[in-house]
Amino acid sequence: MDSAFSPADLSAIWLTFKLAAVVTVILLLVGTPIAWWLARTRSWWKGPVGAIVALPIVLPPTVIGFYLLVAMGPSGPLGALTQSLGIGLLPFTFAGLVIASVFYSLPFVVQPLQNAFEAIPERALETAATLRASALDTFFSVALPLAKPGFLTASVLGFAHTVGEFGVVLMIGGNIPDKTRVVSVQIYDHVEAMEYASAHWLSAGMLVFSFVVLLALYTLNPTGRRS
Amino acid sequence: MPAVWLARTLIFCLLVAGQTAYAGEKITIAAAADLKFALDEIVMLFGKAHPNDRVETIYGSSGKFQTQIRQGAPFDLYFSADIAYSRKLEEEGFAASEVQPYAVGRIVLWSPSRDAGKMTLADLADPAIRKIAIANPKHAPYGKRAEEALKAAGMWEKVEGKLVYGENVAQAAQFVQTGSAQAGIIALSLALSPEMAKHACPASNQGCGYALIPDKLHHPLEQGFIVTKRAAANPLALAFARFMAGKEARATMMRYGFVLPGEAK
Numbered sequence: 001m002d003s004a005f006s007p008a009d010l011s012a013i014w015l016t017f018k019l020a021a022v023v024t025v026i027l028l029l030v031g032t033p034i035a036w037w038l039a040r041t042r043s044w045w046k047g048p049v050g051a052i053v054a055l056p057i058v059l060p061p062t063v064i065g066f067y068l069l070v071a072m073g074p075s076g077p078l079g080a081l082t083q084s085l086g087i088g089l090l091p092f093t094f095a096g097l098v099i100a101s102v103f104y105s106l107p108f109v110v111q112p113l114q115n116a117f118e119a120i121p122e123r124a125l126e127t128a129a130t131l132r133a134s135a136l137d138t139f140f141s142v143a144l145p146l147a148k149p150g151f152l153t154a155s156v157l158g159f160a161h162t163v164g165e166f167g168v169v170l171m172i173g174g175n176i177p178d179k180t181r182v183v184s185v186q187i188y189d190h191v192e193a194m195e196y197a198s199a200h201w202l203s204a205g206m207l208v209f210s211f212v213v214l215l216a217l218y219t220l221n222p223t224g225r226r227s
Numbered sequence: 228m229p230a231v232w233l234a235r236t237l238i239f240c241l242l243v244a245g246q247t248a249y250a251g252e253k254i255t256i257a258a259a260a261d262l263k264f265a266l267d268e269i270v271m272l273f274g275k276a277h278p279n280d281r282v283e284t285i286y287g288s289s290g291k292f293q294t295q296i297r298q299g300a301p302f303d304l305y306f307s308a309d310i311a312y313s314r315k316l317e318e319e320g321f322a323a324s325e326v327q328p329y330a331v332g333r334i335v336l337w338s339p340s341r342d343a344g345k346m347t348l349a350d351l352a353d354p355a356i357r358k359i360a361i362a363n364p365k366h367a368p369y370g371k372r373a374e375e376a377l378k379a380a381g382m383w384e385k386v387e388g389k390l391v392y393g394e395n396v397a398q399a400a401q402f403v404q405t406g407s408a409q410a411g412i413i414a415l416s417l418a419l420s421p422e423m424a425k426h427a428c429p430a431s432n433q434g435c436g437y438a439l440i441p442d443k444l445h446h447p448l449e450q451g452f453i454v455t456k457r458a459a460a461n462p463l464a465l466a467f468a469r470f471m472a473g474k475e476a477r478a479t480m481m482r483y484g485f486v487l488p489g490e491a492k
Contacts, residue, residue, distance in 0.1 A: 069405060069407065070405065072407070073405045073406050073407050074406040074407070075406060088357065089357075089358075089407060091358075091402075091405075091407040092358055092391045092402075092407065092408070170394060174358070174360070174391030174392060174393075174402065174407075174408075175363060175391065175392035175393075175394075176390070176391055176392070188394075189363065189365050189366065191291075191294060192288060192290040192291045192294065192363075192365070192366040193290060193365045193366040194290070194293075194294055
């Protein structure tokens, strides 16, 4: 085996981490209110909304990739919107990958958060209310600290799941260096070009990364223990 | 008791699923993506002469199939868009036949949104063309030739930042067809397919939607197939190989813009 990672590999690794980091931050911002609502509501809409959020778990990535490609294309609704805003078209761009990944990884962030919020005893929130804490204050001073393990799980899963994305990226990414050529796609290209040594290095790297991340999650955040 | 019942049902289902619903032979062909429409027609013609047999075709990038055959993929014939890939497999002992040259492919400039028939590679510098789709030059022969042509035309540096890469030439075509890329360099055989032609020049529909790229700008896209080792004794695979050299198959290939071995251009 010659040199471990080529400059193209390193660029793919950096891009993958950048994508996963941006997506995780967006997902925490978007996912927290959704999860809070899902955990607290008694509305009839809880079922349908929960099901929509969970869809990416069961849908093949090709379905998500296909619909996004059509929706973000010049004659799709998203494409019409972005063009009228002067942003241009989203397929084959980093922004396009971010949007796709937010859809793709949404359940991996919302569900742990929802579980964490549901585990908060109603009494804790009621106590805060009797102390005249506003709803927002209660959320930030009581609910958030209590749901900390949930946030850790959500961040790690959201990040790791985005790193592991392949099918959606292959369909809407266009394989552009530094913009949409993430590690999973780079590995695929190495294998097709029969550069097995390079494929091995990147694949082994992904394996170690994934194991370490999950190990850290399970060690720091043992299930069944709630502070 | 329910467990026994479940097990019986499962076994029954497996047996039914494993049943072959046809009496004849079956072959699987792995073919380069540029053959998608031409080979489908040829398989249909072949099927008329062999009504009891079944031919399955899988389309993708030549490089991927080469790797898969080396790893024991159940393909009986391998049609590569680059004859060198087939020769490599033959050298390594994965072929049961000689490498059969079957066509020379051509690349074209294609766009659904403008009259590509009047375009040249130099027009790709136009800022209104923001994305240009080609197949991945790293492992797709049509991508390699597209890269060579762009370099030979002195356009590579000007357009490199606009290129998007399809996994194979059919995906590159699909990127252009959906309008996500405004132009692309794809296989002539795909541009001539009814599916693609209806997107180009909808008003006139005279096939004006593509411009042939001069073949002196790139190495020839010489294509070749092999019968794989696992199909050495499969009469249907050998029959299909013979059929490819026949009049009907050749006529179909020519209709899709392929230059055939032994034919003048």
